[in-house]
Amino acid sequence: MRTPLVAGNWKMNGTRASVAELARGLVGGAGSISGAEILLCPSYIFIQEVQSLISESSIGLGAQDLYVAAGGAYTGAISGAMLVDAGCQYVIVGHSERRALMGDSDGVVARKFAAAQEHGLIPILCVGETLDERQSDSTLAVIGRQFSTVVDAVGIESFENAVVAYEPVWAIGTGETATPQQAQEVHAALRAMAATRSAKIAADLRLLYGGSVKAANAADLFSMADIDGGLIGGASLEAREFLAICAAAAA
Ligand code: PGA
Numbered sequence: 001m002r003t004p005l006v007a008g009n010w011k012m013n014g015t016r017a018s019v020a021e022l023a024r025g026l027v028g029g030a031g032s033i034s035g036a037e038i039l040l041c042p043s044y045i046f047i048q049e050v051q052s053l054i055s056e057s058s059i060g061l062g063a064q065d066l067y068v069a070a071g072g073a074y075t076g077a078i079s080g081a082m083l084v085d086a087g088c089q090y091v092i093v094g095h096s097e098r099r100a101l102m103g104d105s106d107g108v109v110a111r112k113f114a115a116a117q118e119h120g121l122i123p124i125l126c127v128g129e130t131l132d133e134r135q136s137d138s139t140l141a142v143i144g145r146q147f148s149t150v151v152d153a154v155g156i157e158s159f160e161n162a163v164v165a166y167e168p169v170w171a172i173g174t175g176e177t178a179t180p181q182q183a184q185e186v187h188a189a190l191r192a193m194a195a196t197r198s199a200k201i202a203a204d205l206r207l208l209y210g211g212s213v214k215a216a217n218a219a220d221l222f223s224m225a226d227i228d229g230g231l232i233g234g235a236s237l238e239a240r241e242f243l244a245i246c247a248a249a250a251a
Helices: 016-030 044-054 080-085 096-101 106-118 131-135 139-154 156-161 180-195 199-204 215-222 239-250
Strands: 005-009 037-041 060-063 090-093 122-127 163-166 206-210 229-232
Touching (some): 005 090, 005 206, 016 037, 016 239, 037 090, 080 106, 090 106, 106 122, 106 139, 122 139, 131 139, 139 156, 139 180, 156 199, 163 180, 180 199, 180 215, 215 229, 229 239
Parallel strands (some): 005 037, 005 229, 037 060, 060 090, 090 122, 122 163, 163 206, 206 229
């Protein structure tokens, strides 16, 4: 039985004031949602503020990235140990914005995944193809490479405590969503890839969809057999919209 997960990826957005208002609004509404796990991934600088605001609620806390080392002379970096100390349970690794803009290669993503688990964090591994890759029919090859690089590095057993998010790059922040059928096709393929290593782990693995999810399309996406929730960017910055997405996952 896979409990749906809806994670808000706030990216590099917010001020102390706006983030506090958003977190308060979410705490106020989350109490009436059962049957889905809700997670917030604020920018590092707001993590402690958000942690104190959600501490009495059922909402979980995650970060958007981590560095591979546990600590030491790495100017500007944040370790998994620091995230755990700040109250995080999850961390996103391999988001396409980091892959494209910050140079996170498949190998670096695998090391970040491993580093997260070394500290007891649950990694949310993002995979996804660009528009060019989809148009040249290489979607499943790209996703297979991104996923198997991590599986080869850490072993399929590690996915007992991990989440995978399929985020087509062409659908992120563009308003263009994969159709439920397009998303389901990739989710089913991902589960099948995992099943070649372990049927049990594949059956229990939560697969999130991300890319322009909003209240208006969430229910259709979440009704698909292999879609177990969402990783939400823009729509997670508005309490009412995000809560409606969470309610769709819980239904
Ligand atoms: P979006 O972003 O919902 O704004 O498309 C999703 C993501 O990048 O995680």
